Amino acid sequence: MKEERQENHESPEVLCRRVKAGNEASFSLLVRLFQKKVFLLALSILRNREDALDVVQETFMKVYQNLNSFEEERNFENWLLRIAKNVAIDHYRRQRSKGRSDQEALPLESVELSLAAAKENPRKTEMKQLIEAVLDDLAERQRLVFVLRHFQGFSYEEVASTLGIAVGTVKSLHFKALERLKSLVGQRLATRSYP
Amino acid sequence: MKKSCSFGRRWLIPYFLGEADREVSEQMAAHLKACQHCRQELALLEAIAQTSDEIKQDLEAEAERVDWEDLARNIEKSLGETTARPAVIKPFLRRQFPGRWQWATAGIAIGLVLGVVISFFLLRPRSGLIKEGPPYQVSASFLEKVDEEMARQAVLNYLEKSRQILVALRQSTEESEELPEPLFSPPSPEIIKDLLLRKKYFTPQLASFRLAKAQAILEEVDGLLLELALIQDKASREEAMKLAQLIEERRLLLKIQLLKQELEESEETT
Numbered sequence: 001m002k003e004e005r006q007e008n009h010e011s012p013e014v015l016c017r018r019v020k021a022g023n024e025a026s027f028s029l030l031v032r033l034f035q036k037k038v039f040l041l042a043l044s045i046l047r048n049r050e051d052a053l054d055v056v057q058e059t060f061m062k063v064y065q066n067l068n069s070f071e072e073e074r075n076f077e078n079w080l081l082r083i084a085k086n087v088a089i090d091h092y093r094r095q096r097s098k099g100r101s102d103q104e105a106l107p108l109e110s111v112e113l114s115l116a117a118a119k120e121n122p123r124k125t126e127m128k129q130l131i132e133a134v135l136d137d138l139a140e141r142q143r144l145v146f147v148l149r150h151f152q153g154f155s156y157e158e159v160a161s162t163l164g165i166a167v168g169t170v171k172s173l174h175f176k177a178l179e180r181l182k183s184l185v186g187q188r189l190a191t192r193s194y195p
Numbered sequence: 196m197k198k199s200c201s202f203g204r205r206w207l208i209p210y211f212l213g214e215a216d217r218e219v220s221e222q223m224a225a226h227l228k229a230c231q232h233c234r235q236e237l238a239l240l241e242a243i244a245q246t247s248d249e250i251k252q253d254l255e256a257e258a259e260r261v262d263w264e265d266l267a268r269n270i271e272k273s274l275g276e277t278t279a280r281p282a283v284i285k286p287f288l289r290r291q292f293p294g295r296w297q298w299a300t301a302g303i304a305i306g307l308v309l310g311v312v313i314s315f316f317l318l319r320p321r322s323g324l325i326k327e328g329p330p331y332q333v334s335a336s337f338l339e340k341v342d343e344e345m346a347r348q349a350v351l352n353y354l355e356k357s358r359q360i361l362v363a364l365r366q367s368t369e370e371s372e373e374l375p376e377p378l379f380s381p382p383s384p385e386i387i388k389d390l391l392l393r394k395k396y397f398t399p400q401l402a403s404f405r406l407a408k409a410q411a412i413l414e415e416v417d418g419l420l421l422e423l424a425l426i427q428d429k430a431s432r433e434e435a436m437k438l439a440q441l442i443e444e445r446r447l448l449l450k451i452q453l454l455k456q457e458l459e460e461s462e463e464t465t
């Protein structure tokens with residue numbers, strides 16, 4: 001990402017200013033700079049490739065429409081990821097309220113990982129599925145913090161700015177998320193080991 | 196094996212995340228050697244972290260399979276299909292109070308406005324607190340009575356001043372019978388003119404309020420006053436006697452007295 005930015009030689013904030021001034025090509029540069037990051041964020045939350053691609057598209061539409069309200073002294077990336085997070089959460093909530101069938105909402109790895117890989121190491125796949133499943137049992141903010149921290153590799157500060165909460169709150173939510181995951185995974189493993 | 200461990204429950208996760216201080220880390224390392232439950236919990240945390248890393252790698256692998264150029268083109272196409280970017284009007288506060296202190300500035304401004312509004316309601320005249328009722332109205336009969344009363348007062352005033360002049364004139368003739376010239380000095384023409392002018396304005400009211408008797412008497416007085424106004428400086432004995440005789444013949448002082456009495460009595464009854 002940094003390399004791409006260096007190629008463009010312009011900060012996102014400068015590109016924003018240009019878009020505001022009517023230079024539509026600069027918006028294309030912004031899309032190319034950040035689409036992967038937005039996709040990964042959406043994919044972490046939704047664990048569904050098509051939904052994540054929809055989120056990328058919707059996010060950039062929103063960014064484009066609301067660009068005039070963006071203040072240049074703010075960090076564009078934080079602003080963009082916050083919008084992406086909100087769009088992804090909306091999708092996630094809609095998914096849950098619609099009660100998508102398991103077939104439609106298969107965890108990412110069960111869709112994407114080749115069957116061969118699963119056959120090679122079934123225990124590994126099982127653990128991933130287990131974590132994917134119990135993540136849905138976490139409170140929404142705990143789940144978001146865990147996903148951003150572990151699947152995105154965000155620092156506490158990055159998580160805080162993306163979610164718009166204090167760093168201390170992020171640490172507290174992360175602690176609770178780990179505690180709950182540990183407990184849920186332990187329970188499920190115990191049930192499977194001793195049916 | 197213990198089912199739970201209070202020390203592990205408090206410190207295992209910070210230890211695992213590397214966020215515990217050195218002393219706690221050393222205690223936890225020693226504790227783990229002795230506590231099988233905490234060892235299992237730690238193994239679970241490590242498995243979760245390791246699996247999360249693998250999921251992260253899967254996500255990145257998934258991202259590599261996306262045709263980014265195609266996605267960017269789709270986004271641009273969607274943007275092209277939408278209407279032009281709306282010219283967002285800055286919110287009122289941002290327009291009025293630019294800069295990073297806008298909320299503080301806006302707060303002060305709102306405080307001032309509230310202060311003015313509250314002060315207005317607290318300090319406004321008490322009449323303003325009276326519940327608004329129907330508009331103030333006065334009946335026509337009441338206004339008529341007020342006019343009548345004012346006319347009566349004006350007539351009484353006129354009569355009293357005229358009486359004083361006439362009495363002075365008569366007394367001067369009585370006192371000056373032995374003297375070669377009367378001592379009576381008529382009031383200045385300005386005083387008489389002022390009196391007549393006042394009467395001019397309340398005469399229509401006298402007609403309206405059926406004070407015809409008063410009007411007749413006042414006209415007689417007027418005649419005398421007009422004559423007095425014509426006398427320069429001092430009245431001659433002859434002039435003074437003539438006027439005194441007129442007052443006597445017409446019983447003006449008596450009429451004035453009776454009229455005054457009548458008006459004063461009617462004032463008391465109203």
